[in-house]
Amino acid sequence: MYITYILIIPLIAAAICALFGRKTAAYVAVIGMMLSAILFTVNWFIRTGATAGLDSLATTIGLSTVGLMVAYVVIVIGTFITWYSRAYIENAGRMYYPLLLIIISTTAAAVISTNLATLYIFLEIGTLSTAILVTYRRGQAFEAATKFIILNSVGSSFTLIALILMFINYGTLDISSFGSISSNAILLISLFLFIGLGTKIGVVPMHSWVPDTYSEAPIPVSAFLAGTVKGASAFILIRFLFALHPALDVVLLFISVTALLTVGVGAIMAYTQNNFKRFLAYSSIEQAGIILFAVGIGSSAALTGGIFQIVNNMVMKTLVFLCVGAIIAATKQRNIDSLGGLVTKMPIVAAGFLVGALALSGIPPLNGFISEYLILQAGFQKGGYYPALSVVLVVLTLPMFAAYIRVFQRAFLTVDERLEAPEVSYISIYIIIPIIILSVLCVLMGIFPTAIIEQVNSLSVAILGG
């Protein structure tokens, strides 16, 4: 049944949205996504086994139950994004909601896809839909869209070549049927896959589209791209990389070093930003590096930490983006230095941003701390270069923590008497509700992580076991 929640309901809702006017489309989109999320939740908690809900249609198009948990988070976050969009986006274009729903459903479907052709189709539909959504605002958004589609098309070409090489070498489209192949072929496929999906994740040096796209796309779209699409792409990389047996140490080391470079560049560049959305874009590059570092360690424990970090990142990153969206909507300001003293004027948003920032910085007892701790622990356990690389990772994340403190202090606490205090207009309760729920989730997932870790652990074992 789960294909109904992931693909059929959102796509039917998207088709209905395309037929109706803007206001009706917004309500149809929200109702469609809520229906998907609620039914998915009910099915998730009452399912009797790993294959519960695996129907013939899902099997035919190459979907599996491995990764269903990540797909579930994609649908839930997608529901928050659609809800937020209804309140946030004034004068949404006619195709805004259909495209948003298509991106959400294809992202969720790509996560659980085990078929090379199906995966490529979902990834490309997502890329094309995103390029159109980024151009929601004309002018600079076109620059961002051009950069997005050109760099992502180059990335897609690399992914396509990797998928074709897999098909030629293994003789099957289904990754669950992969056997063993020569290490030369694995090396080549791994590198193409890493560069291809790494472009979508925003790995340095293929990251240049990220700041432009996130800063020019509408906030709900940026939030979904930064938190969820990026995480989903990282999860797909994990699934397909570790379907190649055996994963090569040289590739894993290369990924680890690239991950550290990504963390460093993301953190340092974030510190220098004055535009709120560009700051978050660079912070999402830093987060991508942390996830990839877990991929580079490559052990079961590391993948548990990495997948948990992916799930956490979907929640934390969406939270901070939605907070920044609320600030921009209320103050009409994008520059951090133009703000100040917002803690008294927007206390809930300030609290939400603080929770998200601390969680992203890996501060206990929030969810980000647990996953980052698991990754570092796995790094120290692995031995070799990895304990030293783990120490480097900790050092490289410090500028990011400093950047969050700086931003919180400048935007929410300090009042620059030389500047006119920003006027804060009323924000709809519909914008505030997702911020409250996501903040609570960050805290709860940090204090009670056991159930999620168990799920993620069995998922990482399933991935490594083929």
Add this chain to the structure above:
Amino acid sequence: METVLAFGILWVVFAVLIVILSDKRSTLALLALNFTIAAFLLIENDLAGALAKATLGIASPIIILLAIARTRQPRPQFGVLLLVLAALFTLALSYVVAFSVRSQFPEGRTTETYLLIALFGIAFLTIVSQTSVVKLLLGILILENIGTLLLAWGENTALLTVVTEVFVVLITFTIAFIAVIDFVEYDTIDSSKLKQLRG
């Protein structure tokens, strides 16, 4: 092997022409590249792949030609002589790289692998040496063609060929559409100028 070599030389020549020629003529070179790939697939007994490439492979150049008809080619970043030298250097470098990793080549695919690495180099040269959005798109399409050529190495690849070609057309359409909109608004499709104009 002779067939592969003959086709391969044609592919590399067409790819180099894409780097050197004007937007319009390089699109015709892409069309020729697509047709020779379709002919090659036919010789390799991949009838479905050849049909997909021959039919859908026409769509991308036509879309680009339509976009070119509605825009004006920007002044090239580099002169023809420099581009020819860069292409020769790229080919030489690709050969050196391929030669140094020849022990890793798949069995019985030595000639093809050399040619694909050369095409790969030229694709990147096209992307990095040009400022015209159309030329960037053509570079991406050379990369996609490498994927299609790799498909010829496998069996029962018709599905993947069709899927790939469909998305190539969609990507081409999206980028070409953005280029046309850009030209209407800013009177140029030069990516570096567009950046300045948009601020």
